[in-house]
Amino acid sequence: VLHTTRPLHTTQQCLAPLPPLPEKGGEVRHGLIPEEFFQFLYPKTGVTGPYMLGTGLLLYFLSKEIYVINHETVAAACILTVIIYGVKKYGADVAAFADKLNEEKVAQALAVKNGAINDLETAIEQEKKEQWRVEGRSYLFDAKRNNIAMLLETNYRERLLTVYNEVKKRLDYQVAMQNLKRQKEHDHMIQWVEKSVVQSITPQQQKDSIAKCILDLKALSKSAQAA
């Protein structure tokens, strides 16, 4: 409850990394009396001063019965014995255990901090690499320009080929037409000539040619028989 009313950051400057905790607490002698008391009395009474004061006070309280010895004294004595025995025997172990817990907490926080630092460093390296990559922009764009030029060239040549093919097809057609026309004229003329010739062969001429053929055949057969 008391901690909630503690003022935080009352001054203008607040030290951002908190100062580390002190290693050891204030010096205390016999676990009960702060060392400052002994230092306070040292100039006047030396080393044994506080002890004499303590003994004198104790005897005074006992003799005037300001401190009364009753059942609670016995109980207090037993409890104190047990406590002191426990502290002396197990104090070091408990301290080591607590130190280990603290160590683990600190190690965890340190691990987180180191992890964050490593992540940031790798991020920085990647950023630098990206910046180095940016310098290669010109090469990238040259390659792209080359690609595009090649595409344009290919397209142009394809179209050139198409044009050539189309023109050749038309010329071939014209040539084929001319050939066909000549052929047809040729055939027609031959037919016409044959027809006119056949027509011109009169029946008289036919008879004469047949008679001539028979005579020739007889002559041939005679010569063949003779041979």
Next chain:
Amino acid sequence: GPLSERHLMDVRLGELPAWLAACDFSPQGLLGGVQKAWNSYYDKYINVKRGGPAGISMLLAGYCLLSYGWNYQHIKCHRWRKYH
């Protein structure tokens, strides 16, 4: 520094009444004083990396003394001697 802001240990004996007069005895002032006292004790003996039994043992001893003082009227009846 000024009288009201010094610690009690730094005040000379002759200035004690003046220091007491300059002290703040309103409830908030008393609470603030208790607050400061506890904080200084806490920071010196408990809020350290390697503390010992000293931190709480002094608190327990103080509690023992206080409770003895509060119950003294009752304990007085169990005294051994008749005359003091």
